Amino acid sequence: MILRFFILTLVLSINTFVSAQGKIYKGNSTSYSDCLFTVDKDKAYSGNSTSYSDTKLTIKGDKVYKGNSTSYSDCLFTIKDGKIYSGNSTSYSDCVYTIKGDKVYKGNSTSYSDCVFTFSKNKMYNGNSTSYSDTAVTFDGVFKYWLLVILVGPH
Numbered sequence: 687m688i689l690r691f692f693i694l695t696l697v698l699s700i701n702t703f704v705s706a707q708g709k710i711y712k713g714n715s716t717s718y719s720d721c722l723f724t725v726d727k728d729k730a731y732s733g734n735s736t737s738y739s740d741t742k743l744t745i746k747g748d749k750v751y752k753g754n755s756t757s758y759s760d761c762l763f764t765i766k767d768g769k770i771y772s773g774n775s776t777s778y779s780d781c782v783y784t785i786k787g788d789k790v791y792k793g794n795s796t797s798y799s800d801c802v803f804t805f806s807k808n809k810m811y812n813g814n815s816t817s818y819s820d821t822a823v824t825f826d827g828v829f830k831y832w833l834l835v836i837l838v839g840p841h
Contacts, residue, residue: 707724707725707726707727707827708724708725708825708826708827708828708829709721709723709724709725709734709825709826709827710722710723710724710725710823710824710825710829710834710837710838711823711824711825711826712823713821713822713823713824714809714818714821714824715824716824716826718734721733721734722823722837722838723742723837724736725827725829725833728744728745728746729741729743729744729745729754730742730743730744730745730833730837738754741753741754742837743762743836743837744756745833748764748765748766749761749763749764749765749774750762750763750764750765750833750836758774761773761774762836763782763836764776765832768784768785768786769781769783769784769785769794770782770783770784770785770832770835770836778794781793781794783802783832783835783839784796785831785832785835788804788805788806788831789801789803789804789805789814790802790803790804790805790831790835790839798814801813801814802835802839802840803822803835803839804816805831805834808824808825808826809821809822809823809824809825810822810823810825810834810835810838822838823838
């Protein structure tokens with residue numbers, strides 16, 4: 687029983703650490719001036735800021751909200767079973783992206799031709815590529831793929 691409690695505590699503390707702070711940079715850069723977003727706990731901010739007024743998104747459970755809001759009407763995306771849905775929906779027709787392995791696809795597809803992004807190490811690439819010239823963003827920190835896609839991807 688004590689061992690189970692210890693393992694649960696360890697897992698929860700790792701989860702908290704994993705969602706600590708990270709940065710997302712334009713292309714292959716990690717320069718301060720190329721920082722697109724800073725993620726700290728349950729908030730994503732513009733650039734290098736962690737100011738309340740620069741909050742781009744708030745993450746709460748499986749929902750992503752506009753700015754500092756957690757209001758139903760401000761829900762931008764719902765995350766469920768490797769899919770990103772528009773708004774509060776989890777309807778097949780509202781699926782914006784499907785994430786499978788290290789690939790992100792348009793809508794409900796997992797077809798090669800519908801691949802929007804590929805992840806490798808600390809980079810997100812455009813399409814099926816992992817070529818230096820196709821780097822969409824470089825990130826430091828540990829991120830869920832869906833968060834990077836929501837922040838960077840076309841919607």
